[in-house]
Amino acid sequence: MGIENASSNKVYGGWQKQYTHPSNVLGCDMRFAIFLPPQAGNGTKVPVMYWLSGLTCTDENFMQKAGAFRLAAELGIAIVAPDTSPRGDHVPDDENEAYDFGKGAGFYVNATQEPWARNYRMYDYVTKELPSLIKDHFPVSDDAVISGHSMGGHGALMIALRNPGTFKSVTAFSPICNPINCPWGQKALGNYLGDDKSMWKAWDSSELMKSATAPDAQTPALVDQGDADGFLAEQLKPEVLEAAAKSSSYPLTVRMQDGYDHSYYFISSFIEDHIRFHAKHLGLS
Amino acid sequence: MGIENASSNKVYGGWQKQYTHPSNVLGCDMRFAIFLPPQAGNGTKVPVMYWLSGLTCTDENFMQKAGAFRLAAELGIAIVAPDTSPRGDHVPDDENEAYDFGKGAGFYVNATQEPWARNYRMYDYVTKELPSLIKDHFPVSDDAVISGHSMGGHGALMIALRNPGTFKSVTAFSPICNPINCPWGQKALGNYLGDDKSMWKAWDSSELMKSATAPDAQTPALVDQGDADGFLAEQLKPEVLEAAAKSSSYPLTVRMQDGYDHSYYFISSFIEDHIRFHAKHLGLS
Secondary structure, X not given: OOOEEEEEEEEOOEEEEEEEEEEXXXXXXXXXXXXXXXXXXXXXXXXXXXXXXXXXXXXXXXHHHOOOHHHHHHHOOEEEEEOOOOOOOOOOOOOOOOOOOEOOEOOOOEOOOOOOOOOOEHHHHHHHHHHHHHHHHOOEEEEEEEEEEXXXXXXXXXXXXXXXXXXXXXXXXXXXXXXXXXXXXXXXXXXXXXXXXXXXXXXXXXXXXXXXXXXHHOOOEEEEEEOOOOOHHHHHOHHHHHHHHHHHOOXXXXXXXXXXXXXHHHHHHHHHHHHHHHHHHOOOO | OOOEEEEEEEEOOEEEEEEEEEEOOOOEEEEEXXXXXXXXXXXXXXXXXXXXXXXXXXXXXXXXXXXXXXXXXXXXXXXXXXXXXXOOOOOOOOOOOOOOOEOOEOOOOEOOXXXXXXXXXXXXXXXHHHHHHHXXXXXXXXXXXXXXXXXXXXXHHHHHHHOOOOOOOEEEEOOOXXXXXXXXXXXXXXXXXXXXXXXXXXXXXXXXXXXXXXXXXXXXXXXXXXXXXXXXXXXXOHHHHHHHHHHHXXXXXXXXXXXXXXXXXXXXXXXXXXXXXXXXXXXXX
């Protein structure tokens, strides 16, 4: 499948590039961003970190604001940031263009309900089509890790839990830990998956973590959460994820960070910790 | 004079905050951003780096994209980022709202021509009103340094050259080095200062540097310039600044950086070098 370069910026000795491509899975054209560290320049295959962004974001937010390149360049880790939903004039959107559903809010699930089922298949896009595309076009090894923020933190944890062995480690900032029990999650899952709540649990990290008891079902996980995050109590619920981890002896560390909010200022403050966590599990340090 | 807090985000153990205030100098309300490192939290006075942004920017670009906080927090340096022009519905703007003149393009000069002379006095704002405001409201010492990008690189160099002894060091990314001889500069200086080109030279870093021969007129200077910057040949002209420095034995280092462009990806790649350069001249390292 073809990809087309849309932008290139040299950064920290490597390159941040955007590409567009037709997505069969999503039925629309998509754009993603990739950071290639200097080590990839000579054809060496490098490990890759997938970054899933939050509500309203695109492939650009992390690349512009996270401050991840200094350490990723030093350690030789590529970073891939997909968009957060299908895009295009023919793709259905929330009737009020709400920020928390439809475009910019794909929630990393495969929709089963009309009119969403044709395009809103971000789970298959992020777990199958995009990694295949990345391997075909860039010098990345099979060693992958995954991270995300807010809706993307839900995505990262949920995808790691549904795909044991695929990722060496998973981290999240301010993730939506229990979407079946918060307003953002209930709106999205109800619309994408329908009213039968039993169908929602397969996409809920806290539910998945409860039953991830086998050692080979457990991907080491790190979560950072700011205690001044205005969404903490109603939407994010890290305490539910922690309880799930406790019940299944899951290797999860949740760190409450004093005074931090939900913004990229928070992410940039701890992104190097997350990259070092991944580097350890990738055997880079 | 009063200032009003508009936003606060904890970052790297310190705080990024925005404030609004009425500006007497500019005749309008202004917003600036300040990063306060953790060391400022206990009342210790910290040195301050002024950052002047480029065309189209506001106080936000550097704070969101530069990746400066990791090292500024470690070394204990505050950062102040003003806006790039006067603002407000009553402030005159380019008739076509061009990106390179009027709002977002104050060029850090004091305009003498109508209708610009009342509001477009960014030089006095950045060198007098804003530093006074900062000292009144924040725990900063008298130790200051100054940096900027593109139009703001011109501003940083020009302001350091016109105010010997005020800044311990000056750095710039992709500065407009010789505005009297490039299209951006000629448009701005012609409109703000009038047709008499002899009046322009007092705002041109290359002209100022030529005559800065006395040791106490020389502020150590570092310039980084990407050689893949599309504005390099026509607008930026670092070779003119280098020639001026050679003629006056000015302590200027210009580094051409292979493959880098005009973007914040470039700035973020070398901002830590600039902060370390300042730290050395501030006696911090």
